Amino acid sequence: MIEHIGQRTLYLTGRPYLLSHASAVGKKEGEGPLGAYFDFVTEDDRMKQKSWELAESALQKTAIHLAIQKAGLHKGDLDVILAGDLLNQCTGSFLASVDSDTPYLGQYGACSTMAQGLALGGCLVEGGAARRLLAAASSHFCSAERQYRFPLAYGGQRTPTAQWTATAAGAAVLGAHGTGRIRLTHVLFGKMVELGVKDANNMGAAMAPAAYDTISALLSDLGAQPTDFDCIVTGDLGHVGADLLLTLLRTDGIDLSPVYSDCGSLLFGDEQDAHAGGSGCGCSAAVLCGPLLRDMQAGKIRRLVFAGTGAMMSPTSVQQGQPIAGICHAVVIERSDA
Amino acid sequence: MKLDKQSYQRLLEQKSPPSPLPLDCLKAFLFGGAICTVGEAVSNFWQWRGLETTDAAAATSITMVFLGALLTCLHLYEKLAKHAGAGTIVPITGFANSIVSPAMEFKSEGLVLGVGAKLFVIAGPVLAYGISASVIYGLVLMLLGGGGGA
Numbered sequence: 348m349i350e351h352i353g354q355r356t357l358y359l360t361g362r363p364y365l366l367s368h369a370s371a372v373g374k375k376e377g378e379g380p381l382g383a384y385f386d387f388v389t390e391d392d393r394m395k396q397k398s399w400e401l402a403e404s405a406l407q408k409t410a411i412h413l414a415i416q417k418a419g420l421h422k423g424d425l426d427v428i429l430a431g432d433l434l435n436q437c438t439g440s441f442l443a444s445v446d447s448d449t450p451y452l453g454q455y456g457a458c459s460t461m462a463q464g465l466a467l468g469g470c471l472v473e474g475g476a477a478r479r480l481l482a483a484a485s486s487h488f489c490s491a492e493r494q495y496r497f498p499l500a501y502g503g504q505r506t507p508t509a510q511w512t513a514t515a516a517g518a519a520v521l522g523a524h525g526t527g528r529i530r531l532t533h534v535l536f537g538k539m540v541e542l543g544v545k546d547a548n549n550m551g552a553a554m555a556p557a558a559y560d561t562i563s564a565l566l567s568d569l570g571a572q573p574t575d576f577d578c579i580v581t582g583d584l585g586h587v588g589a590d591l592l593l594t595l596l597r598t599d600g601i602d603l604s605p606v607y608s609d610c611g612s613l614l615f616g617d618e619q620d621a622h623a624g625g626s627g628c629g630c631s632a633a634v635l636c637g638p639l640l641r642d643m644q645a646g647k648i649r650r651l652v653f654a655g656t657g658a659m660m661s662p663t664s665v666q667q668g669q670p671i672a673g674i675c676h677a678v679v680i681e682r683s684d685a
Numbered sequence: 686m687k688l689d690k691q692s693y694q695r696l697l698e699q700k701s702p703p704s705p706l707p708l709d710c711l712k713a714f715l716f717g718g719a720i721c722t723v724g725e726a727v728s729n730f731w732q733w734r735g736l737e738t739t740d741a742a743a744a745t746s747i748t749m750v751f752l753g754a755l756l757t758c759l760h761l762y763e764k765l766a767k768h769a770g771a772g773t774i775v776p777i778t779g780f781a782n783s784i785v786s787p788a789m790e791f792k793s794e795g796l797v798l799g800v801g802a803k804l805f806v807i808a809g810p811v812l813a814y815g816i817s818a819s820v821i822y823g824l825v826l827m828l829l830g831g832g833g834g835a
Contacts, residue, residue: 502766
């Protein structure tokens with residue numbers, strides 16, 4: 348059953364199980380500080396495919412297959428796949444699941460897609476619409492560049508606030524029944540928040556107000572302090588957005604810093620030239636389905652808020668002068684000892 | 686806290702590191718200057734090979750465009766441009782880069798709808814307004830009778 352708590356938080360009383368998770372990343376991501384925690388690191392970002400879109404779908408497919416395998420399931424055991432990416436018409440995702448023989452729901456939440464898929468998936472499982480489902484998201488630096496920015500070989504300069512689209516994918520299987528210890532307990536669907544940011548090279552700043560809105564609402568609904576959680580992690584605000592979020596919360600007397608991390612800030616090392624940090628649907632998906640859920644399995648994290656952040660924009664909307672809205676969906680994941 | 690656009694704009698300006706403008710300018714000057722020095726050397730080479738000054742200038746442009754295209758194909762131009770900024774965009778090598786890079790990128794969509802249609806996706810505005818400007822300039826010159834032509 349789904350219970351409403353406070354203004355916007357949903358409590359999933361059956362606490363769906365996170366049966367398995369898997370991550371697949373590109374070469375640069377594999378060379379980063381989290382490299383050892385991903386299930387699959389490719390040496391060839393092209394994934395032996397003839398286009399970058401196919402390469403991204405191959406990466407997402409790898410994560411999906413690994414997650415299904417780890418859950419001890421087979422193709423066809425899933426009731427639905429919820430998947431998304433950054434490309435037009437979710438190209439990376441539909442290509443990855445076209446031969447899955449499984450009902451498919453394409454998702455678009457920009458870089459918040461993994462959190463959106465988990466939140467929606469949790470509700471579908473809790474409501475009985477699916478017994479087992481998979482949520483996945485991916486992004487690829489090369490396919491994103493050609494759609495959103497410039498050809499790869501074009502000589503341009505990035506600003507210090509620009510983020511680096513991660514070549515990465517993550518997938519997680521949710522189920523109504525299981526024996527695992529990691530479970531989804533709460534869900535909060537984010538509102539779009541737009542504060543006039545128009546710089547597509549500063550998406551952390553565009554997303555921080557949405558993260559502030561969602562995290563404030565969640566803490567208030569649950570009557571919780573940040574330290575009631577072991578870790579509160581945002582999707583990919585990067586260094587600039589993360590700093591803004593902490594500042595905004597501090598004005599309300601909330602100190603998030605003891606438990607706070609950001610997937611975009613974690614993914615790349617300072618020497619990797621990623622400027623303000625990682626971004627892209629695959630960034631938070633792979634960091635959650637790699638290091639974070641591994642730490643939960645190992646008992647290092649027992650209560651986690653995963654707040655995926657996305658920037659609602661397209662090349663068309665930016666060219667037409669529209670501001671960039673942020674969005675942030677949150678899920679609470681807990682590890683039980685029973 | 687209720688956020689309004691003005692106060693958020695002030696906050697984000699505080700928190701967003703600006704581009705290092707003096708350093709960027711210096712690097713653009715040095716890299717751009719180096720490319721022009723290479724161009725000068727190429728021009729001297731052609732003149733030494735016996736070309737007239739005007740022919741040597743055309744041959745130099747052709748050579749520099751070739752070098753820009755070659756470095757783009759080898760994925761070296763973008764590595765240079767990362768540091769050089771405007772220093773690699775402004776010289777004619779940058780123009781070569783802006784045409785060769787989409788040609789490489791959109792090959793996967795085929796020769797017609799990919800390479801053919803996207804070839805000028807970056808250089809297009811420069812060509813459109815550059816050619817328009819020269820047409821207008823030519824007309825003005827003709828009307829003022831300073832053209833010296835027909």
